[in-house]
Amino acid sequence: MKLIIAAIKPYKLDEVREALVAIGVRGMMVTEIKGFGAQSGHTEIYRGAEYAVNFVPKARLEIAVPDNLSDEVVDTIARTARTDKIGDGKIFVLDLKQALRVRTGETGDDAL
Numbered sequence: 338m339k340l341i342i343a344a345i346k347p348y349k350l351d352e353v354r355e356a357l358v359a360i361g362v363r364g365m366m367v368t369e370i371k372g373f374g375a376q377s378g379h380t381e382i383y384r385g386a387e388y389a390v391n392f393v394p395k396a397r398l399e400i401a402v403p404d405n406l407s408d409e410v411v412d413t414i415a416r417t418a419r420t421d422k423i424g425d426g427k428i429f430v431l432d433l434k435q436a437l438r439v440r441t442g443e444t445g446d447d448a449l
Contacts, residue, residue, distance in 0.1 A: 338433040338446060339407040343398040344372060345418040345426040350396045356417040357400070360409055363449065366399040375423060393424060401433055403446045 345353060350367065357365065371392035402410050411428055419425055438448040 338436060338449065339402055339404060340431045340433040341398070341400045341402060341407060341410055341414070342429045342431070343400075343414050343418070343426060344370065344395045344428075345398065345414070346420065346424065347394055347396045349418045349420070350398075353398070353414055353417045356413050357410065360413055361406065362400060362402065362410060364400075368397040368399075370395050370397045374427070395426060401436055401449050403449060 343353075347369070354365070372395055373392055398414070400410060407430060411430060414428055435444065436446075436448040437444050
């Protein structure tokens with residue numbers, strides 16, 4: 338099993354979710370986060386004053402999938418979330434040692 342963590346632009350979330358459901362992803366966790374990377378924030382003007390925004394809003398997706406689906410999930414997220422502009426995000430893939438469905442006690446791929 339793999340745990341895929343993706344940080345994407347928030348306005349791309351619905352489009353990415355729909356694309357993942359279409360390839361068979363049955364669930365995910367989403368968190369609103371702030372962060373910075375290569376873009377290092379930006380400046381905005383509010384009421385005539387310019388100020389620095391050091392952290393930009395992102396959506397963090399956490400998706401547990403069987404090994405055989407992980408490459409397709411990563412490709413789908415990358416393709417769907419891409420805008421070809423700075424700040425499109427990052428995707429991390431981690432090995433997932435165990436999963437357990439609390440309600441039924443199922444473990445491993447069956448718990449996903």
